[in-house]
Amino acid sequence: MFSASVMPTINWIKAKTGTNIPAIQGKATSSASEKITQFPSQPVKAKPVKKELRDTDPGFLLERNLPQLLDRETGLLNRSATEWKLNYEVVRAKRYKRSVTVLLLSIDNLDLTIEKYGPLAGAELITYLGSLLKEHTRDTDFVGRVENNLFAIVCPETAQAQALTIVRRIGRQMQARAHSFTNRPFNTVSVGAACAPIDGDSVNVLIQKALQHLEMARRQDGDCMFFSA
Numbered sequence: 001m002f003s004a005s006v007m008p009t010i011n012w013i014k015a016k017t018g019t020n021i022p023a024i025q026g027k028a029t030s031s032a033s034e035k036i037t038q039f040p041s042q043p044v045k046a047k048p049v050k051k052e053l054r055d056t057d058p059g060f061l062l063e064r065n066l067p068q069l070l071d072r073e074t075g076l077l078n079r080s081a082t083e084w085k086l087n088y089e090v091v092r093a094k095r096y097k098r099s100v101t102v103l104l105l106s107i108d109n110l111d112l113t114i115e116k117y118g119p120l121a122g123a124e125l126i127t128y129l130g131s132l133l134k135e136h137t138r139d140t141d142f143v144g145r146v147e148n149n150l151f152a153i154v155c156p157e158t159a160q161a162q163a164l165t166i167v168r169r170i171g172r173q174m175q176a177r178a179h180s181f182t183n184r185p186f187n188t189v190s191v192g193a194a195c196a197p198i199d200g201d202s203v204n205v206l207i208q209k210a211l212q213h214l215e216m217a218r219r220q221d222g223d224c225m226f227f228s229a
Contacts, residue, residue: 071145073123074130082144082152087203089142089156094201101163101195103153104210105129105170108222109185110149116185125187128177129170136169160195160227167191167225175223190217191225199228 069081077085086102093100107125114122126149133143133151142154155163171189178186192214194200199209213226 071130074127074133074145076130076133076151077142077144079144079146082142082146082154083203085142085144086152086154086206089154090196090201090203090206093156093196097197098157099159099195099197101155101158101160101193102206102210103155103163103167104146104192104207104214105133105151105153105167105189106149106214106218107174108188108190108218110187112185113187129174129189132170132173136173137166141166160193160198163195164193164225164227167193171223171225186223188223190214190222192217193225193227195228 069077071078089100092098107129110122110125113125126145129151130145133153137143137153138155140156141158142156144152144154146152153163153167155166171191174187174189178184178188192210192212194206194210194213196206200206209228213228216226217224
């Protein structure tokens with residue numbers, strides 16, 4: 001039977017509804033430890049449920065807004081998507097005390113090539129570099145075109161030394177292409193790198209540092225990269 005402490009509640013329900021509540025057969029209560037022993041020895045598998053992506057998840061943007069995220073000429077992420085992704089990864093790296101490296105690249109002597117051979121030659125160079133960036137970066141890296149002659153590689157959870165290995169492969173490919181032509185501008189790449197937390201833990205500081213290093217590489221006639229020692 002119900003204990004005396006719950007009888008007033010039962011009487012109230014009976015008065016309001018005109019019904020009676022039957023007594024519970026067997027034990028009135030069971031402790032938490034007793035309830036745990038009633039679970040089956042083999043856990044029951046739940047039906048798979050499709051996880052809804054949040055708007056802060058990179059997959060949400062790639063799934064919902066793909067055409068608006070890509071640069072038409074290269075197929076890389078455009079400036080807005082690259083900035084969003086960089087901000088996301090920097091916040092994440094700061095939260096979990098991980099590294100994230102940003103690489104900024106530009107094609108050396110691009111303006112000279114366009115001036116001498118026309119805009120189609122320049123477009124071909126940009127497309128070629130875009131294909132190299134796709135080919136030689138990892139699935140976890142994000143590659144974008146920030147300006148006409150400014151590209152970015154965002155390497156989440158990657159120390160600076162690992163990221164520089166990636167960009168060296170790209171630099172060697174551009175060197176090989178440049179050497180294959182005679183009497184043409186030497187179209188290699190200049191690279192500036194910045195890594196959190198070595199160079200800072202905010203997007204603005206990292207971009208500023210990477211741009212400084214990129215400018216230093218350009219002043220050395222390109223075909224090189226600069227980074228924090």
